[in-house]
Amino acid sequence: xxxxxxxKEMMNTETKYYNAPKDSEFCFxxxxxxxxxxxxxxxxxxxxxxxxxxxxxxxxxxxxAHAAGYRRGEKKPGxxxxxxxxxxxxxxxxFFVISSNVIGGxxxxxxxxxxxxDTEKPYGLGFPIVSIKDMVNAQKELLDFLGIxxxxxxxxxxxxxxxxxxxxxxxxxxxxxxxxxxxxYKHSAQQIAFDEVGxxxxxxxPAWNGGDYYEKSHPSAGLAVARMIGHITYMSNxxxxxxxxxxxxxxxxxxxxxxxxxxxxxxxxxxxxFVKRFDANSYLYVTKAMDHFDLQGDKPLSxxxxxxxSRFLVIAFSSDWLYPPFQSKExxxxxxxxxADVTYCEISSDYGHDAFLLEFVEETKLVKHxxxxxxxxxxxxx
Amino acid sequence: MTARKREDLRFDHRIIGDMIAxxxxxxDVGCGNGDLLEYLTEEKNVKGSGVEISEEAIYLCVEKGLSxxxxxxxxxxxxxxxxxxxxxxxxxxxxxxxxPVDAISEALRIGRKVIVGFPNFCNMPARFQLFFTxxxxxxxxxxxxxxxxxxxHFLSIKDFEKFCGSMKIRIEKKVFVSxxxxxxxxxxxxxxxxxxxITE
Numbered sequence: 244x245x246x247x248x249x250x251k252e253m254m255n256t257e258t259k260y261y262n263a264p265k266d267s268e269f270c271f272x273x274x275x276x277x278x279x280x281x282x283x284x285x286x287x288x289x290x291x292x293x294x295x296x297x298x299x300x301x302x303x304x305x306x307x308a309h310a311a312g313y314r315r316g317e318k319k320p321g322x323x324x325x326x327x328x329x330x331x332x333x334x335x336x337x338f339f340v341i342s343s344n345v346i347g348g349x350x351x352x353x354x355x356x357x358x359x360x361d362t363e364k365p366y367g368l369g370f371p372i373v374s375i376k377d378m379v380n381a382q383k384e385l386l387d388f389l390g391i392x393x394x395x396x397x398x399x400x401x402x403x404x405x406x407x408x409x410x411x412x413x414x415x416x417x418x419x420x421x422x423x424x425x426x427x428y429k430h431s432a433q434q435i436a437f438d439e440v441g442x443x444x445x446x447x448x449p450a451w452n453g454g455d456y457y458e459k460s461h462p463s464a465g466l467a468v469a470r471m472i473g474h475i476t477y478m479s480n481x482x483x484x485x486x487x488x489x490x491x492x493x494x495x496x497x498x499x500x501x502x503x504x505x506x507x508x509x510x511x512x513x514x515x516x517f518v519k520r521f522d523a524n525s526y527l528y529v530t531k532a533m534d535h536f537d538l539q540g541d542k543p544l545s546x547x548x549x550x551x552x553s554r555f556l557v558i559a560f561s562s563d564w565l566y567p568p569f570q571s572k573e574x575x576x577x578x579x580x581x582x583a584d585v586t587y588c589e590i591s592s593d594y595g596h597d598a599f600l601l602e603f604v605e606e607t608k609l610v611k612h613x614x615x616x617x618x619x620x621x622x623x624x625x
Numbered sequence: 626m627t628a629r630k631r632e633d634l635r636f637d638h639r640i641i642g643d644m645i646a647x648x649x650x651x652x653d654v655g656c657g658n659g660d661l662l663e664y665l666t667e668e669k670n671v672k673g674s675g676v677e678i679s680e681e682a683i684y685l686c687v688e689k690g691l692s693x694x695x696x697x698x699x700x701x702x703x704x705x706x707x708x709x710x711x712x713x714x715x716x717x718x719x720x721x722x723x724x725p726v727d728a729i730s731e732a733l734r735i736g737r738k739v740i741v742g743f744p745n746f747c748n749m750p751a752r753f754q755l756f757f758t759x760x761x762x763x764x765x766x767x768x769x770x771x772x773x774x775x776x777x778h779f780l781s782i783k784d785f786e787k788f789c790g791s792m793k794i795r796i797e798k799k800v801f802v803s804x805x806x807x808x809x810x811x812x813x814x815x816x817x818x819x820x821x822x823i824t825e
Binding site for chain 1: 674687693
């Protein structure tokens with residue numbers, strides 16, 4: 244019964260908001276500053292009296308603060324619900340899990356769709372350019388507000404993994420361990436190219452209007468195409484083949500450009516549902532942040548990790564061609580050159596990049612024990 | 626989790642465990658499910674890590690709190706700095722790597738001492754089978770048929786000693802075992818396994 248009560252309590256979550264003090268400014272890497280920083284976040288589990296059991300999870304491009312449980316009146320759980328909860332990988336019986344929406348996003352944190360206090364209109368392209376480091380600095384401000392100065396772990400997949408790596412190098416004294424999943428330390432030309440096609444689809448939509456569309460119709464067609472392209476890169480050839488093959492929606496193929504194949508219908512559905520919850524300008528800002536991210540710069544990668552002190556659990560997926568395992572292996576290699584404590588696993592999966600959201604059984608085998616052991620070591624060394 | 630005691634260990638693991646000085650930094654190449662590493666970490670205060678190719682074995686190692694890397698040996702050693710480890714353990718894996726010369730050279734580069742354990746393909750039961758039955762040996766210590774074996778290289782204790790001589794590798798210790806017994810005479814005939822501690 245106790246379990247059930249706990250599960251129920253876990254299932255109901257709500258998004259909270261941190262509002263920076265009125266006179267404070269959040270300054271971006273670009274040098275531009277923002278008044279009135281707002282961060283949407285959720286927490287799961289309880290922060291203990293020592294405040295040493297916190298874990299931060301970082302979301303990917305289209306994610307948000309709602310990582311687990313169900314919000315009032317919603318039927319869909321958070322994006323990593325299979326991983327976060329009592330007895331799960333991020334065990335909320337033991338850990339206090341924090342998830343926040345990235346700065347530049349559109350799900351409650353400050354971003355291009357927020358109101359600029361100077362003009363009382365949405366920022367649009369007037370919002371400062373965002374970097375992965377800015378996202379991490381905003382999370383750091385949230386942690387300061389929550390009174391947390393050590394994290395048992397920072398974890399996340401894809402763009403979330405980039406934030407994890409940034410945590411490792413920017414705040415090594417805070418991140419006791421890091422779990423970068425299906426990610427990279429810098430985008431390759433191919434990854435930048437896919438992002439650029441998505442951005443061009445948005446900007447080619449006349450409704451985009453130079454980013455100034457909030458009081459008019461939104462560039463939904465462009466954003467939907469961007470999402471469709473994204474989805475193709477998140478799957479693998481074999482996962483698409485087994486999910487759709489050449490299955491048709493109608494018995495016979497016609498002579499018109501209608502939705503005929505299942506895969507077409509799926510992509511359109513994904514595109515259409517995405518535009519209801521995501522802001523086109525945020526898509527531009529956030530993909531740009533990913534493209535700009537480059538931990539290495541002009542040094543050897545191992546030099547970038549010189550100050551890293553965390554334990555690492557690096558996870559990649561065999562069929563992920565968007566963030567292929569070799570990129571994770573380069574991270575592992577650079578960490579080892581620094582003598583870091585690293586565990587690496589390439590999980591065999593057919594799901595492509597999406598595997599980081601779907602292969603929770605295998606991920607749990609790694610993350611759950613890694614977290615518990617990290618926490619045990621952390622308490623012992625105190 | 627209760628710590629693994631010496632007497633719970635597989636016999637060859639016990640021998641290797643005894644060779645390793647407490648508190649040293651160790652890499653176990655082909656660490657399997659991490660039994661030896663767990664013992665070394667818990668009982669000998671070793672800072673240990675492993676390389677292992679099996680995904681399932683990685684899960685078991687992580688469960689034990691070990692730090693392990695998923696990958697093959699042929700490429701898994703290059704990423705470490707020179708003499709990073711006090712010991713590199715190569716137990717029951719050398720016969721399975723693509724390029725043993727490269728693997729041993731890399732191990733000697735990253736480790737001060739290398740411990741190599743391998744099955745002696747010329748022990749007596751194997752010789753008997755080869756001589757009297759005309760079949761490639763399948764024995765308790767060499768359990769694989771020719772068509773289903775992870776082994777790529779077949780060597781004897783004599784072969785390894787000759788190899789070390791030609792590579793100018795110094796043999797510091799050698800221990801021979803058969804089942805749960807130490808073999809002290811005619812090891813190339815009686816030992817199922819040879820365990821060598823070598824250095825540059």
